[in-house]
Amino acid sequence: MPPIHLNVNGKPVQISAGGDTPLLDVLRNHLGLSGTKFGCGLEQCGCCMVLIDGEPVKSCGKAVSTVAGKHILTIEGLGTPERPHPLQQAFIDEQAGQCGYCLAGILVSAKALLDRNPAPTRRQIAEALDDNLCRCGSHHRIMRAVERAAAQMRQGGAA
Amino acid sequence: MSAPSLPALLETNPRLDQWVRFETPGRITVATGRVEIGQGVLTAMLQIGADELDVAPERIDLKTGDTDLTPNEGYTAGSQSIQYGSVALRLALAEAKALFLGRAAAQLGCNPAELSVRDGAILRGGAPTGLDYWSLAGEIDLARKATASAAPKKAAELRVIGGKTPRVDLAGKVFGAPVFVHDMTADGMVHARVIRQPRRGATIASLDEAAIRRAAKGPVEIVRVGNFVAILGADETAVDAAAQAAPTHVSWDGLDPLNPQQEEARWLIQQPSIDRVIGAALPEGPTQGGAWREATFTRMHIAHASVAPSSAMAVFQDGHLTVWTHCQGVYPLRAALARSLKIDPATISVRHVQGPGCYGHNGADDAAADAAVIALQKPGVPVRVRWRREDEFGFEPVSPAMVTTVRALRGADGRPADWTTEIWSGRHSSRPGGGGNLLAAEALPDPPPAPPAQDPPEANGGGGTRNGEPLYDFAQKRIVHHLVAETPVRTSSLRGLGATINVFAIESFIDELAAEASADPVAYRLSILKDARARAVVERVAQMAGWRSGAAGGNGKGRGIGFAQYKNRAAYCAVVADVEVDESVRVTSVWCACDGGLIVSPDGAINQLEGGIVMGASWGLKEGVRLDSAGIASRDWETYPILRFTEVPEIAVELVDPLVDRPPLGVGEASGGPTVAAIGNAVAQALGTRIRDLPMTRERVMAALLKG
Secondary structure, three states, rough: OEEEEEEEEEEEEEEEOOOOOOOOHHHHOOOOOOOOOOOOOOOOOOOOOOEOOOOEEEEOEHHHHHHOOOOOEEEEHOOOOOOHHHHHHHHHHHOOOOOOOOOOHHHHHHHHHHHHHOOHHHHOOOOOOHOOOOOOOOOHHHHHHHHHHHHHHHHOOOO | OOOOOHHHHHOOOHHHHHHHEOOOOOEEEEEEOOOOOEEEEHHHHHHHHHHHHHOOHHEEEEEEEEEOOOOOOOOOOOHHHHHHHHHHHHHHHHHHHHHHHHHHHHHHHOHHHHEEEEEEEEEOOOEEEEEEEEHHHHOOOOOOEOOOOOOOOOOHOOOOOOOEEEEEEOOHHHHHOEEEHHHOOOOOOOOEEEOOOOOOEEEEEOHHHHHHHHOOOOOOEEEEEEEEEEEEEOOHHHHHHHHHHHHHHHHEEOOOOOOOOOOOOOHHOOOOOEEEEEEEOOOOOOOOOOOOOEEEEEEEOOOOOOOOOOOOEEEEEEEEEEEEEEOOOOOHHHHHHHHHHOOHHHHHEEEEEOOOOOOOOHHHHHHHHHHHHHHHOOOOOOOEOOOOHHHHHHHEEEOEEEEEEEEEOOOOOOOEEEEEEEEEEEOOOHHHHHHHOOHHHOOOOOOOHHHHOOOOHHHHHOOOOOOOOOOOOOOEEEEEEEEOOOOOOOOOEEEEOHHHHHHHHHHHHHHHHHOOOOOOOOHHHHHHHOOOHHHHHHHHHHHHHHHOOOOOOOOOEHHHHEEEEHHHHEEEEEEEEEEOOOOOEEEEEEEEEEEEEOOOHHHHHHHHHHHHHHHHHHHOOOOOOOOEEOOOOOOOOOOOOOOHHHOOOOOEEEEEOOOOOOOOOOOOOOOHHHHHHHHHHHHHHHHOOOEEOOOOOHHHHHHHHHOO
């Protein structure tokens, strides 16, 4: 099979996989980026959310051949413990999470929101995250954390 | 002199070195049998270790839920980790510290009372002595029986407990670290999916292995033991493709169609049941008409609906089986695996690794058994099982449908003189260690017998009967419990167990009685509630919400209150909810006051109470498992919707006296029942008529409006 070229978290990568392999499997199994989670495989829960050219997309239902040449951002590309993205720092500051399984998908959805709207209202945050399910009920803290990160970034925190 | 009585957990795990070890200079191992299921228990236990031993939290290596390394604390369930687990751990740690101080005092020729500890160093009158835990560790044998002879710290002495310690597990989760079982890998690992036996006793009529292999479009192996079938392979994509195609290539015998109408709870009333009366004797004479009042409340089966399906890893190497699982009880699972697989428990290690929040007995134990069965067939090969989403919804044990009828005799003063809560429910526990079977075991040759119908005993807070007895001061009160033996689908524990509907029923009926007495719901509750701590949370939440007597209703907006002390022995919790109802119900604001006794992690407790509020709102408005003739029909998030970001209310939670010297009470499940009750009462006010069947969907709102 011909290799498929992608850009993942700012780095060019070459994938040897069938074209209909889900992007989620490519990330987790071919590239070892297990931060993106399997939740349902039905494009319903948002655990597997990644950004493709800046847009939030559920990677479980996205065939890798359809994203060839595109820029993909996963939770691992958002920030690191040494250089956290303001969203990651805000989630820690607000203690926004319980089991945490949904957080990777929620964080990248929130990144897409703040990239296009640096000062979202609470309602706009809720709407931007409505495709992401959280069963533990951490919604409030999560929305507070997104507000905190937005304020931080408006004040010139590194994005 | 008699020895202080030991908590049960120190009786079952009596040696101090089961709880604490000083093996490496500068480090302390603290072991807890409790496991992290998203509730923050790791952080709470770390706070306890740091506080009781007077060391920085960073010095502590916490061991958790491991049959080789930690005490056996049964299940991490029922809001009991802090209420009981923390008490045992604090006693063990306080005793260990006292042993070190006693030894240091002997060496220094002083009174132990002169000594203190600062980050592991032993001080005399605040000055260094040159001694520390590790310099003395070789002289102290912690392989000794705990005696509970040293008192844990008083509340005023606490530094870390009750403070703001950030969750130790959260950072890894926001950076995408591989913290879940689902993320584990190992050299030579194979992925596995199970073709689930659709029903207990079903047998394979035909299995087209070639067709399944063709669907895989890659190399897969099919393992079959009796009616247990698994698809394995190194390429997860191929294994998934095969698993997706598999149901059409296997046919089963022994599938009697179910009655889909059993998705609504009222069928329970017609079923054979195990009946008992708890509390006062049944009243003599008629209990209808005159001053008797009665109302019946129902709810459907509820799914745990973990955000991801269950997973587990296992390897069988050199005669030893190791299983990594996100189950709630590693020791009970080990016992169940040994029994099911007919192997010696000493040859099994079960280790907890985090998973998606479970909220009770979901598919986690069964996934672990799946991995174990496959691993035994493939010695030396690490096997990682992950269920399909459809199978988690379809085969996890669900919370049973329930009917609760409340019946009261109005006394001359307008207050109940006699109260009955009559409950119909399937079992609330089929955990593998407690009389239930592992699904894989039922598919193996020589399956175990069907588990007998049983419910958690009253000593553990009951199952269907949980919170069936109101805390209010009624002269005569009793529970009539009908444990229905046969349910259409497997049922087990879900956060709150029977408390959710029982609190909904009782608190709804209290509002109905208050209305009949022309009394304000808060004032009426206070008039029948002596318990000072109960009164305090009701008064506090009314104050938080700005509760006003005689607030108008019937115009599409409503406000309601709900109260319970969880299990009548854990945390006290009162909730006020505001709703707006047009065709459907929207919960706009929720206030919650909770008295959980001494709180180890205040922010963690608030996080749990908030989570219970969101889950309670979701149960109350949206959730019910649909059935069809094949079993559970709600197999995805479209057919089993839960509350979403745009639907969650504003939430305010306050803890009542969290840092006072009182025993800790479990809070993790305290807010769910009161939330459903508060929403129910708010909806009744908004509509001017009451919905007594959960969930309060658009269809039920429309029906209630038509009925008027």
